[in-house]
Amino acid sequence: xxxxxxxxxxxxxxxxxxxxxxxxxxxxxxxxxxxxxxxxxxxxxxxxxxxxxxxxxxxxxxxxxxxxxxxxxxxxxxxxxxxxxxxxxxxxxxxxxxxxxxxxxxxxxxxxxxxxxxxxxxxxxxxxxxxxxxxxxxxxxxxxxxxxxxxxxxxxxxxxxxxxxxxxxxxxxxxxxxxxxxxxxxxxxxxxxxxxxxxxxxxxxxxxxxxxxxxxxxxxxxxxxxxxxxxxxxxxxxxxxxxxxxxxxxxxxxxxxxxxxxxxxxxxxxxxxxxxxxxxxxxxxxxxxxxxxxxxxxxxxxxxxxxxxxxxx
Amino acid sequence: xxxxxxxxxxxxxxxxxxxxxxxxxxxxxxxxxxxxxxxxxxxxxxxxxxxxxxxxxxxxxxxxxxxxxxxxxxxxxxxxxxxxxxxxxxxxxxxxxxxxxxxxxxxxxxxxxxxxxxxxxxxxxxxxxxxxxxxxxxxxxxxxxxxxxxxxxxxxxxxxxxxxxxxxxxxxxxxxxxxxxxxxxxxxxxxxxxxxxxxxxxxxxxxxxxxxxxxxxxxxxxxxxxxxxxxxxxxxxxxxxxxxxxxxxxxxxx
Numbered sequence: 001x002x003x004x005x006x007x008x009x010x011x012x013x014x015x016x017x018x019x020x021x022x023x024x025x026x027x028x029x030x031x032x033x034x035x036x037x038x039x040x041x042x043x044x045x046x047x048x049x050x051x052x053x054x055x056x057x058x059x060x061x062x063x064x065x066x067x068x069x070x071x072x073x074x075x076x077x078x079x080x081x082x083x084x085x086x087x088x089x090x091x092x093x094x095x096x097x098x099x100x101x102x103x104x105x106x107x108x109x110x111x112x113x114x115x116x117x118x119x120x121x122x123x124x125x126x127x128x129x130x131x132x133x134x135x136x137x138x139x140x141x142x143x144x145x146x147x148x149x150x151x152x153x154x155x156x157x158x159x160x161x162x163x164x165x166x167x168x169x170x171x172x173x174x175x176x177x178x179x180x181x182x183x184x185x186x187x188x189x190x191x192x193x194x195x196x197x198x199x200x201x202x203x204x205x206x207x208x209x210x211x212x213x214x215x216x217x218x219x220x221x222x223x224x225x226x227x228x229x230x231x232x233x234x235x236x237x238x239x240x241x242x243x244x245x246x247x248x249x250x251x252x253x254x255x256x257x258x259x260x261x262x263x264x265x266x267x268x269x270x271x272x273x274x275x276x277x278x279x280x281x282x283x284x285x286x287x288x289x290x291x292x293x294x295x296x297x298x299x300x301x302x303x304x305x306x307x308x309x310x311x312x313x
Numbered sequence: 314x315x316x317x318x319x320x321x322x323x324x325x326x327x328x329x330x331x332x333x334x335x336x337x338x339x340x341x342x343x344x345x346x347x348x349x350x351x352x353x354x355x356x357x358x359x360x361x362x363x364x365x366x367x368x369x370x371x372x373x374x375x376x377x378x379x380x381x382x383x384x385x386x387x388x389x390x391x392x393x394x395x396x397x398x399x400x401x402x403x404x405x406x407x408x409x410x411x412x413x414x415x416x417x418x419x420x421x422x423x424x425x426x427x428x429x430x431x432x433x434x435x436x437x438x439x440x441x442x443x444x445x446x447x448x449x450x451x452x453x454x455x456x457x458x459x460x461x462x463x464x465x466x467x468x469x470x471x472x473x474x475x476x477x478x479x480x481x482x483x484x485x486x487x488x489x490x491x492x493x494x495x496x497x498x499x500x501x502x503x504x505x506x507x508x509x510x511x512x513x514x515x516x517x518x519x520x521x522x523x524x525x526x527x528x529x530x531x532x533x534x535x536x537x538x539x540x541x542x543x544x545x546x547x548x549x550x551x552x553x554x555x556x557x558x559x560x561x562x563x564x565x566x567x
Contacts, residue, residue: 183427183442184435190424193413200373200411201485202399202428 018166022159034162036270038226040263041169043250044176045219050248051257052180053212054192055109059100059116060247062123063217065239067093067224069127072140072234082145086225093221094214096123101213105206108195117241124239139235156229165226169263172219176259179215188212253295255302264304326351326489326519327372332381332391334367334543341367342378343543349489349536354511354520356530358554359540360563365523366408368540369493372521373405374398385489399428404487406478408494408523412466418477419462423449425484449484456480456510472503476510483514490514492522496529508533531555539563 021033042064049057070092071085078084104115127134134140146153147160156164179185187208190198199205228234237243246269247262254265272291277284299306327349334342342364349355357365370376372383374395383391390401413421426448427439440446453459456476461469466477475495482490495511496504508529511520515533524530530537530551537554539546547557554560 178438179435181438182435183430183432183437183439183445186420186424186427186439187432189416190413193415194411196375196395197407197411197413197481198424199395200399200405201425201481202396203432204394204396 022162030158034165034230036267037165037169038223039266041172042220042223043247043262043266044259045216046247047251047256047259047262048212048216050251052192053188056113057116058113058244059120060220061239061241061243062120063093063097063220064224066096067221068228068234068238069134071225071228072142075142075145080143080145082148085145089225090218090221094218097214097217101210105209120241120244124236127239128236139233141233144232161230173259249292253302255304258304261302261304328384330382332371333379334371334376335379341543345545347538347545347548349521351519353535354515354522354533356534356537357523357540358530358537363540364543365540369491369523373403373491399485402488404482404485405491406482406493406495408497410474410478412474412477414467417463417465418458419449421466421477422452422480422484425481429486452480452484472499488518490518490520494523494525496526
């Protein structure tokens with residue numbers, strides 16, 4: 001019981017701090033925190049696969065990108081409505097996730113990863129070359145939709161956008177947390193521990209993986225929509241595979257199988273990039289890479305796993 | 314009981330007809346037809362490479378047999394995937410310990426029991442399903458792992474891990490329990506305990522056991538089937554098998 005109340009105290013402290021951030025932080029850092037939340041959501045979605053199901057997706061940029069482009073499509077072709085953008089983005093991400101899930105879950109281990117990578121690159125090429133719809137290399141630019149409920153609407157300010165993003169990320173986190181502890185989530189973790197055993201006790205592993213990939217892809221798409229709304233543009237380089245690679249790095253840095261760990265990983269990664277690129281300019285990836293390797297060697301459970309162990313002692 | 318309604322099928326829980334498994338030119342199983350009666354322990358023995366494990370793997374869906382039928386309760390299950398076989402109430406343990414190593418003993422058994430309830434629920438906490446947990450605890454109790462529920466499977470002794478193997482299989486409420494060398498690598502004392510355990514659970518269900526240890530087999534089994542180079546060599550009671558000159562010849566040679 002003590003552990004449980006400790007968890008909720010921590011939860012509300014972090015939530016409070018993130019909620020207060022736009023009121024106290026200067027403009028640059030305010031934007032920075034909002035962006036970390038969005039990338040954190042993307043990393044969290046990937047954790048469902050890496051941390052809980054034990055399969056590594058190298059194709060999360062596709063889900064993220066399709067969420068983005070779906071939202072942009074809805075905003076440009078129909079109306080600048082936030083909920084319409086959400087609906088279009090989620091539909092696009094879900095379609096792609098279903099497609100990728102169907103094929104990739106036939107494969108195991110590294111072959112699964114390669115399959116997701118290949119599919120994300122296919123979608124990258126489609127988006128890059130289908131200029132009439134996607135704007136090709138230049139991407140698409142659009143106006144930010146206002147925050148609206150039926151009968152009321154107001155243009156986003158940096159603060160309200162931050163709170164909007166924060167509430168969506170928090171709700172998604174709570175939902176995913178519930179899923180990971182549901183009977184379904186326990187099956188995913190059984191698959192991670194031992195796939196053949198899980199099959200032998202009566203679980204159709206492939207179907208569970210398909211649902212896991214779709215769930216993960218949907219949340220990644222949500223992150224893409226938020227990014228599009230925040231930045232008012234979409235571009236093909238967000239669908240490129242280095243985004244997928246960064247997502248895996250966020251997970252390893254922060255701690256896989258914890259949901260919040262990957263958000264922390266994203267925060268640390270962006271802070272490192274911010275801090276180091278001042279001294280190393282475009283070579284900042286060299287020290288970042290070294291820090292990453294040191295984490296893998298000395299903190300194999302990631303930063304959150306490390307912190308948890310320190311707190312438990 | 315349905316078994317009484319069809320006296321012709323009475324007794325036979327599993328029947329294989331011409332079961333054949335080829336790997337390239339090699340026939341690991343060649344035209345094996347045998348039947349396993351309902352109730353009690355039935356053993357499959359044979360020297361290394363006789364096709365015992367291949368037979369198990371065909372029966373539990375790991376391998377798709379090249380030819381032949383596997384009839385369980387009057388239904389051909391040959392070629393079904395492992396999860397579908399499990400749903401036909403056939404459970405197995407593995408020769409090489411095959412557990413959810415990073416999970417607790419309770420979780421290993423609970424997730425197996427859960428497969429018979431509502432695994433597709435996404436919104437409620439798994440602990441809210443008390444029935445599944447109670448069932449798992451009952452199985453843990455029955456196999457004698459009580460007090461180890463919260464231990465990680467990887468921290469158990471070898472003998473305990475083998476027992477957990479059996480517990481996981483039992484938690485899926487099988488009619489037929491297939492044990493692949495359940496006493497492999499066990500000490501004499503652990504072997505005795507496992508034999509006792511198998512004897513106890515065999516009262517309620519049918520156990521099919523692959524075993525090297527002749528003492529274990531002869532003390533436990535109601536019927537013994539001998540495989541040799543993928544073919545059925547002999548079948549009968551333990552006494553008949555022990556007196557069979559062909560069996561003696563095969564076992565003396567190796």
